[in-house]
Each structure stands twice: as C-alpha cells, then as structure tokens.
Amino acid sequence: MFNQIRLIIFKEWKLEWRNRAAMAGLMVFILSGVYISYLSFKKIVDVSAWNALFWLLILFMAVNALAKSFMAESRGLQLFYYSFLNPYAVILGKIIYNGLMLFLFGIITFFIYGILLGNPVQDMGMFILTVLLGCFGISSVLTMISAIASRAGHQSSLMAILGFPVLLPLLIVLIHLSKNAIDGIDFSVNLKYLTMLTALNLLVPSLAYILFPYLWRE
Helix, strand or coil, X not given: CXXXXXXXXXXXXXXXXXXXXXHHHHHHHHHHHHHHHHHHHCCCCCHHHHHHHHHHHHHHXXXXXXXXXXXXXCHHHHHHHHHHCCHHHHHHHHHHHHHHHHHHHHHXXXXXXXXXXXXXXXXXXXXXXXXXXXXXXXXXXXXXXXXXXXXXXXXXXXXXXXXXXXXXXXXXXXXXXXXXXXXXXXXXXXXXXXXXXXXXXXXXXXXXXXXXXXXXXX
C-alpha cells in the first residue's frame, strides 16, 4: 500500500506540474488577497485581526485548491483507480499530497503577508508548526468532502455546506494556538491546544480511512 500511496502522490504532482495554470491561479489568489488586504489596512496593529485574516486567506485558498481533488477526475479515471488501486492508498495519498501542497502555499502566503502587513509573530517555530498541522487538518476534511461531492453529481456547493461545520472546531483551535504563538506564550500553555489539534489531525484521516472504501464502492 505504501508504494501505491507514493504513486498517488507522484501522479498528483505530475498532473499539477503539467497544469501549471492552476498553480499560477493559486499564486494570483494569494497575491491579490494579500495585496487587497494591504490596500485596505496598510498595517494591521491588532494581532487578533492579523491572525483572523491570515486564516481566512488560508481557508479560502484551501477550498479553491482542494475542491478538485476528486471532482475534477473523470469517471474513467475513477474506474481505473477502482480496478487497480487500494482505496486506502487513494484517500491517504490524496490527503498527504494536498496537505503538503497547502502547507507550501500557506508558507508562501505567510511570507508575503508578513512583508506587506507586518509580522508580529514572536514564537516562529510554534506558528510554523501550527500552520503545518492546520494545513494537514484542513486537507483531510476537504479531501474527504471532495470525494463525497464527486458522488453527488460534482456539486461544488457541497464543499462549503459540508465543510464549514466540520472545519469550525479545527479553525477555533488553530486561531487560539496561532494567537498564542504570535504573543510568544510559553509552550506549556499551548500544550493542550497542540494535543487537541493533533487529535483532530488523527481523527479526520482515521474516519476517512474507515469510510472511504464504502464511498469507493458507489
């Protein structure tokens, strides 16, 4: 199964690289979102507003980037997957790839965001760890919802309808943890949020691992 996961990740990367217009579109989304924020605020003094706006940019970028995980695939390609691949490898491979891609663009967003709107983060290591765990958590949720939406007539509106209630607990923990990293609060205070965030990152892929094979048969 590990070889199949590796093949899925490699296949997704090759397709993404061939369709560089999609990656360029994400970069345009990042640049335009951050630049509009810069034109509106110049510099955000309130760190809570800085933090909330950053995660809003990440969330909307994730919805745009990950909606195509399954919905962009043809029925023929899905039949090919069904015939030759383990469903567990398919869902885990896509979650890992989407998480890595979202983390990469999240770091780019943070870099540009910090240049234009200031960087108030005091505990950089904790903030980067939060972005990493947050990107993989968001990737897990949206990848599974993309699979569900692809079985419901490729209705992209389902991404927002189903995604928001599931993402809300994750976003609340992410906002608290990243705010603590911005303020430079001691690690012992952040431990409970890190535990909750890690638990959510394990829970959602575990549910996807259990439920996806049933969805796969449809």
